[in-house]
Amino acid sequence: MIEISGLHKSFVGQDGSTVNALDDVNLTVNENEFLTVLGPSGCGKTTLLKATAGLIGWDSGDIVIDGQPVRGPGPDRSMVFQNFALMPWATVLDNVAFGMRMRGVGKAEREERARTLIKTVGLSGFETKRPGELSGGMQQRVGIARALAVRPKVLLMDEPFGAVDEQTRRLLQEELLGIWEGQQLTVVFITHSMEEAVLLGDRVVLMSARPGRIAEIVPVPMARPRSHDIGAVGRSPEYVEITAYLWDRLRDMHEEHRDVRAGVTA
Amino acid sequence: MIEISGLHKSFVGQDGSTVNALDDVNLTVNENEFLTVLGPSGCGKTTLLKATAGLIGWDSGDIVIDGQPVRGPGPDRSMVFQNFALMPWATVLDNVAFGMRMRGVGKAEREERARTLIKTVGLSGFETKRPGELSGGMQQRVGIARALAVRPKVLLMDEPFGAVDEQTRRLLQEELLGIWEGQQLTVVFITHSMEEAVLLGDRVVLMSARPGRIAEIVPVPMARPRSHDIGAVGRSPEYVEITAYLWDRLRDMHEEHRDVRAGVTA
Amino acid sequence: MSTLAGPLPPRRRGLLRRIADSDRPYQILTFVVFAVVWEVYARQWGGLLIPTFGETVVATFELLGDPELWQALYVSNQALVIGFGIAVVVGVPVGIVLGRFPTLERFSDVYLNILLVTPMAAIIPLLVMSVGFGLISRVILVTVFSIVMVIVNSRTGVRSVDPGLIEMARSFGASERQIWREILLPGALPAIMTGVRLGLGRAVTGMVIVELLMVSVALGGLILEYRGLFQAPLLYGTIVIILAEALLLISVARWCERKLTPWARTNSAKDPR
């Protein structure tokens, strides 16, 4: 269980101005929950995820995972980065195996798991390429494979399917749901696609922009498992209803935000 | 008018293997057309766009724009890059103004146009920030503003709205359509969103993967102008029909491709 | 500038074109210019200590057949190998530490600068007084000569590693040591290798200088001897051989660099012409 309470985080820019990225964020992610996060660009989603991963500090508040306050990264969590964060010098195989290597997985097992995951994300045949030789979507999939490979308890995903086409995205969604259903795994999943948020999530968190706050948490009642036929889930009436609701809520927030766009103080 | 005929391009990897990125691509983009491109990840969309921009060479074939064969970048074209390609040392304002500076636009006009476009993409207040201080979606919008600022005749956009939330995306789509409707402008627009491809495009180009080929070109019959209420366009029966058709076609292609995934030859 | 766009030129090209595209003609051209300028200058204005190009070439070959030279090379290079080895083994980690821990850097910066700017020639007498004339002092001097280059470039290299990668590694629980080995070292490698090349050059200088000023053995001894006897062609022949050795070592370093950093070629901005 992840408990985030009273989280504040502001950035002081090099130009001296301050940006309030997170302002009193309170959020509980249940054990084995699939939580999706929606919010306008720049509202602090990445910041929240990185704080949970223990990668950046914050000004005040607490993040507690399974009773332990977060003091840094831990082996229980792994993250898919919005900007992929691939090592340009390493091959696809080495990039995927990296997380496992850091966690002391033996070479043979590492390679085997890496190859399996490379296949899962549809990159077989590209094992020996370097990131510079891959298309954007292919790079993103390498990052996903890397995060999955370490079999974390908490998977933090920052717009993981943003750069792939819808077919591949659908396949990856199914794979992800399959993995999530098959093991003890908590997922926090940032996306810009309302459909994706609803299809995958147990609850959808709506964030509002500057200062970033939790605006609303919308439970998704559709039955599990959904991995077998995501398409069918997408045609269910609950799905259509919730998506419409989210759409309205986000539009309202967006308009509000446009009126008070004053998050930047000199 | 852009005429691409018999375009071939293969990459020889550092591991010695060859990837056929484009294989006999033939395509004509009409004057002032809004052409959208869909295709599986890694199928060669970026490669095609960069070749048209005059940024990379190819093995054989021709690209002719308004009767002139492409031999390098020209002032008629500008490009939005998939990986943003922002200068980390320059502020948002300077990044947006960069293209104009290269084309000799005077300082005062440059700044003014840059500020207007920064406002258009929703980044007012961030003029003096550097890319490292922006969220992913914000960086992407800087790249869009930069490409628009030079008022090109041909705008080449590589997944330009991939990293922004749907509301912002909707706004940007409307802005883009507005600009396109208001001036002489040809747009080639790569996207992974079928909805987007149909909402924006006059025709949708479907590409198939490795070797990258033009699989089909689907005309979009919906009336123009669409910029006033994109939402309404999205509810029209033609829209629903075409999207469904594209979805099927792409799924077929995807399955085919999964069977023959042998684009990598040793 | 010609661009890379458009259909690539056909793979089989005319002979002339191939010659114009390869490096050789430019290398030959500069070499000819260099040789001619040298020859003409030496003939017109040369003195006792300025041989002509031709004399130097002859002397160089003469030297290459002389066992004394090989003996000298062997002796000199002992100091070079050990001293430069130390510089790399110590310098790279120190540079990375400094790049990674700004506090440490702020406090050590002054000393790095001091090491960089101290004219070693001036302290050679002091060095002699403290450690004597043996191999040790030659090694120390070679190390002192080259280590700053390695440190400064490694530090800069670390600074230019994408911080996102460090974040990534930490998210996978990489220890500080692993971050070094897996991210900082490879990420900084191009800059480190530049430092190694610069350091190598400096190490060769150090090797000769110490022999010139302190213990005139081996190559330094040969130089002093030929200079003292006004045998200019042999003097510069010796120097040519030393430089050839340095260039050889530097090309080896370059070769290693290319082997070690193949990714740099896909995303570097070097104009391939």
Place this chain on the structure above:
Amino acid sequence: GGGGSTTNDDGTLNFSVALIEPDITTVPILAALDAVRQQGHQVKVVELAEPELAIEGLAKGDYAFSAEATSPALIAIQQGAPIRIIADVVGNQWAVYGTTGVNTCDDLAGRPFGIFSEGAVATAMAKDWVRGTCAAGKEPRYLTIGGSDVRAQALLAGEIDATPLEITDAVTLEASGRTGFTRIADFATSLPDLHPQTVYANADFIGDHREVTQLLVDALVAEHRKINENPQYLVDLVSKYLPDTRDPNVAQIAQRYVEGGLFDAAALTDANVQGTIDFFVRAGVLKDGMTAADAADLSFVKAGS
């Protein structure tokens, strides 16, 4: 004429003299140059780092005079450089000093013996001495160390067991308070005909400007005479021309030079110049066939005396 010289309207000359790190043996020359200046000539003294540079400049005619080790000048002359030896700077002042327990050449067998590089006078003398006095197979192990002063320090530090030293460094060694050093060979007595340090000149310059050259040689002879009359005069010259030298032993050093009769600019004769040449030929530094007449122009010292 040569010597980088120009003649002023009033007939006085502008010329340059190159010196290498002036020390106690060169101050008389500085004093003599002052005497030349008093005659209205403009003399520029350039301090260079290496004797080879001075020779090079002298040969090219940039400098009129220089004064340093004799051997480089002889080598240059043999290679056709227009240089002539015209006077003596200081007699043979070299002696080999050994550390405790080293009294003869044989004691040095296989032990470190400090020399300067090949071609240097002291090296040639030391090797000549070893050849002449050491039993066969008992050669010392040569260790090449630049500079008499550095070798003195090395001897003190125990890095080497013996080395040739100049008087200045020998005195420093004695004054160090450490005992046990012995003079195992004294070249001043064994090789009195050898003149390791001389004044030499650009041949064109002395040909064109005989009076000025004569003026300089005479002045140098006069300075040397004053020193020999009163060693304190040398001490005064040192503090005048080398103000930053603070050698506490300078009086003692001056005394030793005078006692040895080493300062005599006019001491050069055809015979001892030939002797010097022959020595260097024997040492392998010079090729055979050079005569005193090729190397020296002794007319100035002769005219003076």
Place this chain on the structure above:
Amino acid sequence: MVGGRQLTSAGTPGLLSPRRLPAGAISLAVGAVVWEIAGRIVDQPFLPPLSAVVARLADMVGSGMIVGSLGASLVNLAIGFGVSLALGLVVGVAMGRYRKVEAALGVYVYALLTAPSLVFAPIFFSLLGDGRGSIVGVVVMYSAFIMIINTASAIQTVPGHLVEMARSYGASERQVLLQIMLPAAAPLIMAGVRLGVGRAVVGMINGEMFISVIGLGRIVTQAGGRFDGAGVLAILLVIIAVALGAVALVQAVDRRLTRWLPTTSRPATPSRRPVPAGARKTSGGKP
């Protein structure tokens, strides 16, 4: 542990640069104390205590020896370094950008970087005489090549996509160089300039020690010859002060030019906690 530059500077914006000064001063002070103590313990002529060296230095300054020499030396340094910098940037950029230039000049640049400049003394002497020319030549020889090589390497590591971007906007070759290559390569180039300026100071002294013996080089040669440890070190203090001044100047420029550089360094606050809760509450600057 967690957080980057924004964390360390959150409460004290703008304090970052002045903070550097005390750090240098503090470590110099520590070094001075260590030296003094070591000097007293060792009690050898090659390591006189700092106080003795400073006394000697005061002496030398008092006698006017240093000030006079220093002026001329500095002029040589300035001219030589200026020439080197221009050479370093122009030749370095050309070599980094154009393979053919690198092919043509690479060997010579590396050879001259490696060559012990001392052995070229006769050539400088022959070409430039025994005056200022030679010393400026030595300064150039010492500092130019290192800057050329560093600049060339820096240019070669500029990310290709930025160049592509600039060219897509029709940037001319000159614009690519000035607007993309130079800024992107600035951190590495400045590292080279910093090495270069240090080497220039060394060149200045060595020129004065090994060609014509004048100025500070002369004083240090003479002191070295006398094994006057305090004298050598006193002059070295002066040289180092000059050099540190020059390097500080370069660093100031460097900091201005490369402010945008993201931190890969660990934050200065070594706490393993993300940040003590509430500690920065006031610094957050909430409106």
